[in-house]
Every structure is written in C-alpha cells, then in structure tokens.
Amino acid sequence: MRNLTSLALAAVMVLGAIAAAHAATEVKMTGDARVYGNFFENRNYTGWNKTGTKTGDDFEIWERFRLRSDFIANEAVKFRLGIKVEDVWGHGTFTAANPDTAVQVDLAYLQFMLPGCDGVQVTAGLQDVNLPQSGLFYGNPVWNDKMAALVVTAPIIDKNLSVMAGFGRLIDTNRTYDSTTTQVADELDAYFLALPITVDGFKAIPWGMLAVAGRNANYTYKDTTDVAEWGNTYANTLVSAASSSNMTTPGSVGYWKNDQNPYFWVGGAFEVTALDPVKFYADVIYGAGAQSDHKAAQRQGWMVDAGVEYTGLDVVTPQVFAFWSTGEDKSTMNGSERMPYMRSEWGPGNSFLFDSSQELGKGSNMYTDPVGNYGIGASLNNISFIDKLTNRLTFVYVRGNNSPRAIRNARLYLNNSYFTMGHDLSYNDYVMGLNFDTKYMIYENLAAVMETGWAHGQFQESVWGHRLVSQSEANGNNAWKVAFGLTYKF
Template identity: 60%
Template structure:
C-alpha cells in the first residue's frame, strides 16, 4: 500500500511540475475505488477449476483438479490523470491495482506491487478541423446496440490508432482505427527464421442518426499470424477465456495442428440499430456475420452469424422493463469441415446485467459464469432502474439459454484430446443442454459519490454425461450455483 501511495504522490508531483512548466496545461485527476466481498459457490457449475492452456504449443491441464475457495475480498483502485493543453490536445495516463486481500499488493507486511497501466494515450484534433485522433493504449469497442451492454466481437483496452470525424452534422459520423492486439515475440523472433506472431485489427464504423432511428453499420478485418500467442493471451480481462477458444476452430487442435498458412484473415460485418420512433417504447438489435481462415485447411475455417433483438419501455419513472433474445449458429456434427460459430475476440456482451455473462457487473472480479452466447440461443426479461425508495436502485433479471452446438462435435474433440480448454462444460452448450439464470442487484447512495451495493446471482444447468463425462455432470447436479457480492464503490 505504501508503494501505491508513492506512485499516486509521484503522479501528483508530475502534475504540479507540469502546471509550473506551462501555466496553460490543466491537470485533472479522477478515479474510483471498489472494495467488496464475494461469496461464490459452484464455479463452472461444479465448484472445480475449468481446463486451461499451459503453453502456446498448445499444452493444457484438465478440469476438476482444484476446488474453489468460496469467499474472497477484492479491492480495486483506479487513478486517471488527464493533462489538458487545450480543447484540442490532451494526454491520459491511468493506473490500477486489482487483487484480493491477502494476495499481491494487499499482502500484509511484505506486499508484491501489482500496479497496471490500463490507459495511456494521446488525443488531439487536427488543426482547424473537428477530426479527432487518439493514439496509444485506449478503450476500443465495436458497435453494439446499448441494451446488450457492449460488443460481442471486441470490447477492451487496446494499443490502437483511432480517427473520428463528423461528416454530416447531427446525422453521419465516421470512425476508423487500427489496433495491435498481440505481438508475442516483440522485436526478435526466437530463431533466425521469422514467424508471424502478430494479431492486428482494422475497423470502420459509420453511425447514422435520423429522427427516430440510429443505425451503425460497421466492418472489421483482423490479420492473424499463425504463431501469435492465442493460447496464452486472454481474450477476457477477467481470465475466463483465451483467444484460442474465441477465434480458432476446434479442428486446429487436431492433427495436423495449427494453420497451414502463416497468416489468415478474419472479417466481420454488421449493424447495430436503435429505434426510438415509438418512444417510450424503444427497440434494439444487432446483426453480425463473421468468418476467418477461409483459405486455410477445411478443418481450420470458422464462420457464423449472431443476431440479437430487444425492447424496453421507458415511460415510467420507477422502473424500466426490458425483454430480449438472441440466436447464433452452432457447431455441426463434424470438426473436419471447420467451425460454424462466429469468431470473436474479446466479448463484453450481456443484457439485463445477467449473471450468466461477463458484462455489466460493477463488482467485476469473480462476478459471473462466463457462458459464451456464441453457439447458443436464448431469451430473457429484466426490470432495471427500479426506484421505489429514495436513494435505492435495483435491477432484476432472468435469462434462459439453449445450446446450438452438435453434441457429436464436442464429444469427438473431448474423445481425441480429453478434458481440454477449447470446449468447456457450462460455457459451451450442446443442443441438448440448457441453463437458467437470475440476478438481483441493489445500489444505495450513501453520499453523492459513495454507494453501497449488493449483487446476487443464481444459475442452474442441465448437461450431457455422454459429452462431458459422469464425474463433471454428477458434480453439477449436486447443487446450483450461487453468488453474493457486497461492498462499497467510491468515485472521485
């Protein structure tokens, strides 16, 4: 904690020196703190660990070799410093510490410092224009209609160059960008033979706003190198999945392993839509198609669709009811013809604050079941923005989903490899499997910037023994999953 204080003091001194050096530079510091306990029983529906990759070869360890610790106390501190030279030029530096009490930074007497930089980018307008340029480690998100929280394809911090401009006032904008998501070996490859170890993302969005309608058509292209660290680079900031599961096909794990080509292209196209013409009834939807490695071996190809649709009624002050559903293509019975699921990289999708998905939980660590909505279909309903008592706000949601994947496809991979991270029970559902989940969350405003919160979740799953084996399924049947998080959030 002492070293963290020294870091914050150093940033403050830097801010003061910047102000002395040039009086026109304005320095603003904002941030937040979250301290909360999490009771969670039934991780992965079993209370045991899920399988995980141990190298980029790839190698892995199986599921069910460790048992859960049901209670943890998490603390996150984030500090954001903006150095503002003018309305046309600024720089942001943001750092954070995020760990459990008794581990790393929060270890008594002999802590290990675990400070992370999660934003560091320059932002400016081109002279005499409204064209905004952002360069550096920054938040990047592909479009998704707002009822579904954030993009199913990519939402994360990324080292990127992004250019934004308005083409038609109040009607048409454009955003184009490039991000380097992975560069495994950095300057030098392991030997004198050069290898393709990068994953790059290019994207273009065109938000269109007219009376009663906002539509955002978009497209993205990724250039994926064969030797990038897909098995060791997490696609989820919470460590639930790597790029391998979300981007590659199951066939890439079967002999001959990996890709034939040194590089493969991945492509996505879609549109996010929000219809407000019937306000206070509002409609939301997304249509996305993605494909990748189409010029490689048949077993390495991956392509599929993802569609979601939702509605809400905003005419009441006390609450907002929502309904939603989605559908996506799933695996057919063969892994030798590639994958029929849409590839994605870093999803943050989830309606109604659902406990089933990694989406909008405020107490983010150890917060959800990490189910992949790609390869599944589902429906749900939620009541959000519930305000019955002054200073209290609630959110209640129910979600049911059903798998769209062939049991044979998953069974064949499990038979060939054993317990492996590519397909995981509870995350990837066959068409004979389903999950039901509920969440109820409450916020109480102690002060304007200080809230007390409780987040709860429950999930029940039905799984196939012929796919996952009796040991895991029997454990899942022995009890449902429960989560209760409670703590404080402070913004400054």
C-alpha cells in the same frame, strides 16, 4: 568560472522552461474505487475450475482502485494515463506482510484535434476500443476491451453521420527480432471502421473489422487475477476445435498451412426510438476467418440479438430480449460453424449468466458464452420506490446450438479445454439464471452495491463426462453468488 556560469545559466533556463510548461498544462484526475466481499458457491456448477482440476474458494474480498490523469495542454491536446491496482485481500498488493506491489498501466494515449479539420479527433496509444452495440445489450461480443491502437473520428454530416476508423496491434510476440534469422508471422493486427447514422427516432451503426492473424503469434492469454481462469482467449475463440491445440505444427489435423490468416466481421447496431416510450434494439454480426486455409481450420458464424423496453413508467423499466447464434455441426473436421471473436463482453440486464455490466466485477458471473447458444429473457430495470435506492431483476434462459457429437469429439480427441461445461452448451444442455441487484447512493459519489445471482444447469453426461456432470448434480446443478461492497467515483 565562465563555463560554470554558462552551465548555471543554462540550468536556470531549462528549469524555467519546465516550470512554464507545467504552468501551461492543466492536470485533471478522475477515478474510482471499489471494495467488496464475494460469496460464490459452486463455480462452474461444480465448485471447481473449468477443467475440474482445482477447487474454488467460496469467499473472497476484492479491492480495485483506478486513477485516470489527463494532462491537458489546451482544448485540442491532451494525454491520458490510467493506472490500476486490483487483487484480493491477503494476496499480492494486499498481503499483510511484504506485499507485492502490482500497479498496472491500463490506459496511456495521446488525443488531439487535427488542425484545420473541424471535429476530426486522433487518439493514439493504449485506449478503450469498443465496437458498436445497441444500448440494451452491454458490450460487443467480438471486441470490447483495451487496445494499443490509432483511432480517428470525424463528422461527415453534422449531427447525422460520422466515421470512426482505426488500426490496432493486439499481439507482437517476438517484438523487434524473431527468434532465428528466418522471419515468422508473429503478429495479430486489427483494422476497424464504423459509420454512426442518427436521424430523428432512429440510430444505426454499420461497422466492420478485419484482423490479420500470424500463425506464429502466441495466442495464449491468461489474466492471473481472473478467478474464472478461462485463458487461451484468442486460440479458443478465433480458430476451430481442430486447430486450437496446435495451429502451427504440420501434421496435426487442423494446423494452419498459411503464414497469415485474415478474419473479418461485419455488423450493425440498431436503435428505434420513434415510438418512445417504447424503444427497440437489435444487433446483427457475421464473422469468418481462415477461409483459404485447411477446411478443418476454418471458422464462420452469425450472432443476432433483439430487445424492447418501455420507459414510460417512473418506477420501473420493463425489458424483454432474445439472442441467437450459430453452433457447431456434427463434425469437427469441416471447421467451425461458430462466429469467431476475440475479447468479448456481452449481456442484457446485468445477467448473472454473462460477463457484462456487473459493478462488482471479479467472480461476478457464470461466464456463459453467447456464441454458439440462443436464449430469451426479461428484466425489470431501474426499479425505484425509495429515494436513492434502485433495483434490477433479470431472468434469462439459454440453450445450446452445438451438436453433442462435435463437443464430444473435440473433448476426446482434440483439446479438452476448447469446450467447457456451462460455458458452452449442446442441443441437450440448458442453463437459466436469475439476478437481483441493488444500489443505494449513500452520497453523490459513494454507493453501497449488492449483486445476487442464481444459476441452474442441465448437462449431458455423454458429452461432458461422468465426473463433471455428477459433481454438478451433487450440487443440485445450482450455483449461487452474493456480493456486497462500496463503490466510490471521483
């Protein structure tokens, strides 16, 4: 009886402690929902997937729901949990009978202020890590995505200089144990640093990133809900064409001789507002990797962008912009002359050509790669003549910086999916895109959104082959998109 009494007392104490903890923890929830229909004709200019092996549906209805829950102990400590459901109607979670529930954890991190260190914040866990980019261009072309990471931010000079430093583990293929008693390099790690500098009329963010890539890591990535099916994200964007097919097999042309290869990027994001309402933006990035490995496996290159906008008008914000990136030379055996990257989002003016700031995200653009290409464009942003209604009109022209011979050889002899038509461009290829986007605020947090896009391309048959080019020509080398839906934020 005494033991039962003790157990009961202990249970009451534990329950009381839990109740007290719950009372002391504040929970705040934010999130968003979007439901939209997407009509997309002639994906990849052909109506097929990127390799020409599947036919795309013209119409889909997508739904996404995200919930962010902050568990706040006090003003210095919190934990955020983010979950997401996303799929098309009639598939997976949104199947009418016996649906497959697919709830994803897309954020999970602890965040706290370091005691005794004014303004020093530590964030540990799965979080958004977005490398710096100037405000006119959405996203960073090297990394703009979620990462399991430890990040520290701290002020150095109040209001003028701060620091952001972090470490992230992107891939750990075998986790605790390797597949045999021989240890292999199966990780991809990243270290990054940024130093935001702000003075009156000027902002600069120099930054750098170092990634250490093990040759036994599994670099194949595929988002099963991504209708573009780009896949092989790391393998096709970090390495050269010669080593993309099989980085780890001795005897292949460009296999890695090193167990680990470092990749590094240095860059700067710049904004000049001293002449407000005229504002200038620019970014410069250089990246290189596998420089001590076989020549065929090496990769290095540049990317720069610049733009200007005029914000002195109430009804519209005119913008002009340009970008340039190094492309492949004639040989695939001397490595790659394109800048390596990993998880890229980049684009000006919500352009239909690029994966950037589209609100109705899935199947939203032509997935043109800014790396290896150059282009110019203009946008009429924030057009507003009617209360609660805004519009945007953007045109972009892009041409390739890659040698036709390099692309042809890579597709014939190395890896047919390393370069894809419309995503990559040769000297003799070009694409242009026009998008007109509309948002009407029905209520403060509820909006009706329409995004429309048109793209036209011209492709060299001797590079991409008769089958893909003739299919594109049969469609007039055109692609069209009209997406309409509702977005709700709370």
